[in-house]
Amino acid sequence: MLLSGAIANYLAGVIADQTSQASFDASGAINYSINAYIEVFDQITWGALACVGLVLMIWLYQALKFRNRALALES
Numbered sequence: 001m002l003l004s005g006a007i008a009n010y011l012a013g014v015i016a017d018q019t020s021q022a023s024f025d026a027s028g029a030i031n032y033s034i035n036a037y038i039e040v041f042d043q044i045t046w047g048a049l050a051c052v053g054l055v056l057m058i059w060l061y062q063a064l065k066f067r068n069r070a071l072a073l074e075s
Contacts, residue, residue: 014040 011040011044
């Protein structure tokens with residue numbers, strides 16, 4: 001839980017840094033902040049997909065290793 005809070009604080013800082021441009025008018029600042037959120041969450045999506053892929057590869061490796069061990073014990 002502490003780690004997820006730290007990640008949320010980091011993301012809030014990144015987005016706040018990207019949206020703290022004083023040179024924009026109201027509509028430009030809103031569009032800029034929306035684009036900043038889209039960019040950050042796009043990066044999060046690819047990172048999450050990579051983690052899911054890694055977990056699936058580890059699970060598949062363990063499942064095949066266990067299956068081969070069970071077959072070796074039967075013979």
